[in-house]
Amino acid sequence: LALLGPAPGAPCCPHGPALLFVKTSQGKEEGRRFYACSACRDRKDCNFFQWEDEKVSETRLAAREEYNRNHQPSFTHRQNMDRYKNFVLLPSSKRRFCQECQQLLLPAEWEKHSDHQFLCDITTAQLKSPSQLLYPLENKKTNAQYLFADRSCQFLLNLLIDLGFRRVLSVGTPRLHEMIQSKSSQEEFSIRSLLLDIDFRYSQFYTEDEFCHYNMFNHHFFGGEAALETCRKFLYEENGERVIMVADPPFGGLVEALASSFKKLMAMWRETEKEGHDNKEMPMFWIFPYFFESRILDFFPSFSMMDYQVDYENHALYKHGKTGRRQSPVRIFTNLTPSMIVLPEEEGYRFCTVCQRYVSSGNQHCEICNSCTSKDGRRWKHCVLCKKCVKPSWFHCNNCNCCTLQKHSCDKTDVGCFVCGKAGHKRSACPSLS
Ligand code: SAH
Ligand code: ZN
Ligand code: ZN
Ligand code: ZN
Ligand code: ZN
Numbered sequence: 001l002a003l004l005g006p007a008p009g010a011p012c013c014p015h016g017p018a019l020l021f022v023k024t025s026q027g028k029e030e031g032r033r034f035y036a037c038s039a040c041r042d043r044k045d046c047n048f049f050q051w052e053d054e055k056v057s058e059t060r061l062a063a064r065e066e067y068n069r070n071h072q073p074s075f076t077h078r079q080n081m082d083r084y085k086n087f088v089l090l091p092s093s094k095r096r097f098c099q100e101c102q103q104l105l106l107p108a109e110w111e112k113h114s115d116h117q118f119l120c121d122i123t124t125a126q127l128k129s130p131s132q133l134l135y136p137l138e139n140k141k142t143n144a145q146y147l148f149a150d151r152s153c154q155f156l157l158n159l160l161i162d163l164g165f166r167r168v169l170s171v172g173t174p175r176l177h178e179m180i181q182s183k184s185s186q187e188e189f190s191i192r193s194l195l196l197d198i199d200f201r202y203s204q205f206y207t208e209d210e211f212c213h214y215n216m217f218n219h220h221f222f223g224g225e226a227a228l229e230t231c232r233k234f235l236y237e238e239n240g241e242r243v244i245m246v247a248d249p250p251f252g253g254l255v256e257a258l259a260s261s262f263k264k265l266m267a268m269w270r271e272t273e274k275e276g277h278d279n280k281e282m283p284m285f286w287i288f289p290y291f292f293e294s295r296i297l298d299f300f301p302s303f304s305m306m307d308y309q310v311d312y313e314n315h316a317l318y319k320h321g322k323t324g325r326r327q328s329p330v331r332i333f334t335n336l337t338p339s340m341i342v343l344p345e346e347e348g349y350r351f352c353t354v355c356q357r358y359v360s361s362g363n364q365h366c367e368i369c370n371s372c373t374s375k376d377g378r379r380w381k382h383c384v385l386c387k388k389c390v391k392p393s394w395f396h397c398n399n400c401n402c403c404t405l406q407k408h409s410c411d412k413t414d415v416g417c418f419v420c421g422k423a424g425h426k427r428s429a430c431p432s433l434s
Helices: 058-070 077-089 124-128 150-162 174-186 200-204 224-235 255-271 290-299
Strands: 002-005 019-025 028-036 049-051 096-098 103-105 167-171 192-197 211-215 243-247 284-289 330-334 350-352 357-359 381-383 388-390 394-397 402-405
Touching: 002 255, 077 103, 077 124, 077 200, 103 200, 124 174, 150 174, 150 243, 167 174, 167 224, 167 255, 174 192, 192 224, 200 211, 211 224, 224 255, 243 255, 255 284, 255 290, 284 290, 290 330
Parallel strands: 167 192, 167 243, 192 211, 243 284
Antiparallel strands: 002 019, 019 028, 028 049, 096 103, 284 330, 350 357, 381 388, 394 402
């Protein structure tokens, strides 16, 4: 399956313009092109489908529009803000949150939710940390809401502050956004954040200047022109307040679709300034697993991958355990100068003067490659035949003429998985993603 990208005049599903796809085999297009939902990779979440050359009747178009309207959230962002204003006026004994509907309840609504589970005595502190109140949407294929461990979130925020940024465009990073919001209310200086996320539950807690309902796979602002304008205004650097974009997309997502949206956000930033930005690129942190490195570099040649391992709170594999830490494969990709990204020495990171960047403790500088070559944090070994460093568990197979796992069948020459490059499975079944 290949993505042909966001096509002009694409039909819409409830998640905005659909993306154009085509089935491929050995790199060649095969069969009819079709449109499918940009956000949901699981047909159960959104089953939108249309052939590119399909004639859609007026009645079906009307029905589709009706369907799209009916599948929008029941309250608008504006309505949610009015509700919030009323909610904070309530005494704490009347502040309820429905866990089934994931919604703040006003007393008049209690009746309707009477047989739902709810939390009471919602505090101001809870309202300021919605990512703790809301349950993470863990649906692997669509939302994959994996929240930063406190340590990683704190590290990111301190790094942004040390680098001198005063504004953060938080794309799919509700927890970072939340930490910035609470920081800016405490400290003397201000650092601001605008959250762009598809999770509309957040509109209950943030104003229209703090949150935009946004789809990062098709660059769709659900709030239309007004929301776009909010984002534009946020990107305009008044009083020299520098802005950076930080994105942590679902890992199952299509890199090409994400890259295309991020480029559009970067273009928005560039266009806010008539002469100012010259040919500079908007600073960005793209948080993604290391095995996507070459895919990301295809789209953003100015990016490099940092060794810092980003940890998550609710991810069974990627969290920083109490004993025997499972190493997280998630990294920061950035277009900032690597030497400026200072990694914590107390966690074992050290500065390599040759590479001019911080590397993880196990990452040894290879004299032959003249670089710190490990991608996963373990010490890699140099293969003279392959002329590069490889994973410690690999060995050189003379049949295949390359380094690979000990256990492999030499005759399997089919192209590997799009995600990890290994043979024997497709990207949708890639074990790296689950
Ligand atoms: N580590 C981050 C959360 C990353 S999880 C943090 O702790 O702040 C991925 C985030 O992307 C979730 O918040 C999810 O709601 C959001 N997301 C998923 N699909 C999206 C889409 N199509 N468009 C915009 N945001 C999306
Ligand atoms: Zn080095
Ligand atoms: Zn080497
Ligand atoms: Zn072999
Ligand atoms: Zn794979």
